[in-house]
Amino acid sequence: MSKPENNPSIKCGVTSAAISARLRGAGLRPTRQRCSLATLLFGKGDRHISAEMLHEEAVKAGVRVSLATIYNTLHQFQQSGMLRELAIEGQKSYFDTNISNHNHFYIEERGELIDIPGDCVRVDGLPEAPPGMRISHVDVVVRLVKA
Amino acid sequence: MSKPENNPSIKCGVTSAAISARLRGAGLRPTRQRCSLATLLFGKGDRHISAEMLHEEAVKAGVRVSLATIYNTLHQFQQSGMLRELAIEGQKSYFDTNISNHNHFYIEERGELIDIPGDCVRVDGLPEAPPGMRISHVDVVVRLVKA
DNA sequence: CTGTGTGCAAACTCTTTGCATAAGT
């Protein structure tokens, strides 16, 4: 959400200053763990990730962080609009680093998610929201099985 | 020998023969528990129900059944195509007794589901399934928040 | 310093499993 100012201290690659600014803009203190997790999450393009997966990555990257903090951080990022939680059945939660309008293929057999660009899919004929409610988001999940 | 009705103390009601036939057709032995649960599930129109909810209903109806059997039965019914599992985020599983093509409003705040008739919504522009895959089903979930 | 964030482990929820018993055909 924050506009990148031209900070002379920013170098190529992972810009910790930009990450810090982004966290600050979301009202989150840029702690070591949050900066590291944000870098992992947003440094590699669009991803679908679970708490467990992120924890494993963090450990491999030498970041000392507990699973509890992973959960806290994912939810904080989600509430700040930096992540979107995915609505897939199953007991695991997945978070999507791509918060723009798009949809998903879901391969049930392998639990795998594949992005569908948002501008491909058009949904027509939705009824109005009930009184006092408004539509926040429409999720389309296309379930795939072996042909 | 050809007595399809079983234990008279069970609340299978007038439709027990039909329920039995339906279970048999699905390759499931019409046990007391399965008959009772099928009656609860399909005797009241379309429903969205969790294992816990069904268990509670069964107990209230005087049907002696364990939670493990509820889970087994729900999954058996699902695999037979009598139920559809709903893809809503969260740790609880919900099953839908309406297996025809339709979609859902989801009120996140209250965890409540509302049916959207299947013929209202049209989804266009879906990309092809990846090689070796085919589309089994398209779920549309319309998330609602307070206006 | 001061207050927020974090780590740890235990608690918690939902779901599945193993095995002896009960029920259906």
Added chain:
DNA sequence: ACTTATGCAAAGAGTTTGCACACAG
């Protein structure tokens, strides 16, 4: 009788919580 289903309780996976210590501002 023979096979499958069920109940119970315990295990399992994923997630959340409480509290003392550590860190950012």
